[in-house]
Amino acid sequence: MKRRSKLKKLVDQSGPLIALLIMCTFLAIVSPKFLTINNLMKIIEQSTINGLISLGLFMAILTAGIDLSVGSIVAFSSMIMGLAAVKWGVNPYLSMLLCLGCGAGIGLINGVLLTRLNLPHPFISTMATKNIFRGLTLIVTASVPISGLPGPIQFLGSAYLLGIPVPLVLLLVVYTIFFFIFKYTVTGRHIYAVGGNYEAARLSGIDTKNTITLVYIASGFMAGLAGIVLAGRVNAVYPTAGIDYETDAIAATIIGGTSFMGGIGTVHGTLFGALIIGVLRNGLNLLNVPPSMQTVLLGCVIVGSVYVDVLKQRSMKKIKPGAGQKLGRTTILCEDRSAAGISQK
């Protein structure tokens, strides 16, 4: 019995991974070019930007919030980096730090708007910064793209280390770091707690305001990092960068099992979500399926993965379904969902 439930738990928690593997198998059969090393590396390269931004969205959605400004942060930070490195003669490494700093800074603004100015919901605060910084990007740069970025800046987005694309290494390193943060550190637990039940977290002594601010700073930072990767990938910074990036990032987070109610979700789930989207788009491109249809299928994948989650939640409840109980309102201080289910009111 014990062994069976352990295996069951593993399957429960690997929903997105199983979906990813099934999708890859199918595409490998239908498209001969899909399963080549070259193409698999392409998929990683094409998914890295979304993968990084999705981590930021993961954190925001985990706290029952959202960050709509990520696209504008990508544009603004990368443009500042481009201006610094190419027009102002700033050292490339410093320019990259500037990019990350801008990202974190805008994230800080998001956090402050929410927790100090008490704007009612992150949807509002991040929509505001989304517009402000998109506009500022166009103003600061007179809408002109900048090409010819120095080598060090291009490294994260386009270089190869011993035949392995650097974006892959970056993605693994970043996700591993965040996996550890959320599984083993106090801050990680605090973020889950704040998302699960804000009031309970606050009353139990967690600094909820600063935790949330930290989340948005981190999200902005990830967007800045994504901006560096984008700049490397296309060897240019341009003011219309990042438009609609938040859409795929939110999709990756949702497919990865993060709940909009807050408090539920995993780092690795988000990675698989981002890879699912990358695989879907790449595979369908290879099959010459038009992007319009790709978008339809992406929507279906979202419905499918969330529905599976809904079924899982219902079976975890020990009471009749439809009794009006909201999951995710209990303070979840550990990732183990079945434990949370048992301690459900």
Add this chain to the structure above:
Amino acid sequence: MKHAVRILISLLLILTMAAGCAAQPSAAAKETTVAVILMSLNSDYWMLVKAGAEKAASDLGVKVVVMGPSTEADITGQVNMIEDQVTNEVDAIVLAPSQPAAVIPALEKAKAAGIPVINTDMQIEWDGMAGFAGTNNTNAGKLASEYLASHLQAGDKVAVVRGAEGLTDHDQRASGCIDGLKEKGIDVVAIQPANSDRGMAVSVAENILQNHPDIRGFFATSDQMALGVAQAVKNEGLLGTVLVCGLDGEPDALNAILNGDMSATVAQLPFEMGRLSVEMAVKTIKKETFEKNVDTGCTVVTSDNAKEFLDTLNKALGK
């Protein structure tokens, strides 16, 4: 195992749908294939390029696959498409880039794979390009200035409504027109961007009309904006007094000219762009020589020739 089964079912459903709409895999007998990657397929303009490309393909006996992201703003989507077609080992690529600077790394990958690239519509500054077929934007702007000048006198006031700053096409159209107007002594009182957005063009034109009530004409660097400008002019009851000239030759604009809601447009010839660029791609594959830089030209369309021009277009679109 209930949950795994449910996951499997949901996914199989999805993947069956995907199978249903997947085009034929490229494992067919090695037919010469040209991938035509456009900024998008969401307007008549791009559908005309597609029609031209397909005509050239059928004339020359090659296969053409026309694609583009859902919106022109999806620059990374277009870059990914280029890379994926390189993976598909097509014989040549025709490209209309949404952001010329951003596609160059992907084009370098195409070059490394031995796939020639023909550029169309928006010009890319890249020395590996096998050829370019598109509108000379400066000439197009000049044609607009000639139209306006032929109906106005020296000292009359004209405004230019243009696409977002930094878009080379719009830069060249605007300056081509402005230079032409200045030569004829016509006063350009305002140059405002409306970001290729019809709605924004209405507001921009309204503001210009407020500030310069004695204005005699507008040039908009795209038809979408011209239609917005025309709307503002109509709202002020100035149709017929104030000329509105657009650029592109979109069917919407041509209909407006027929209805008297707009004065003229400098029509690009997207059908020719599609046709000539695919021809050039095939010549490159066959290692024939050809003229590398082709101006696909423009036609000034007014109420005189709008009907016949529109008929030609509709025929090409299969309407």
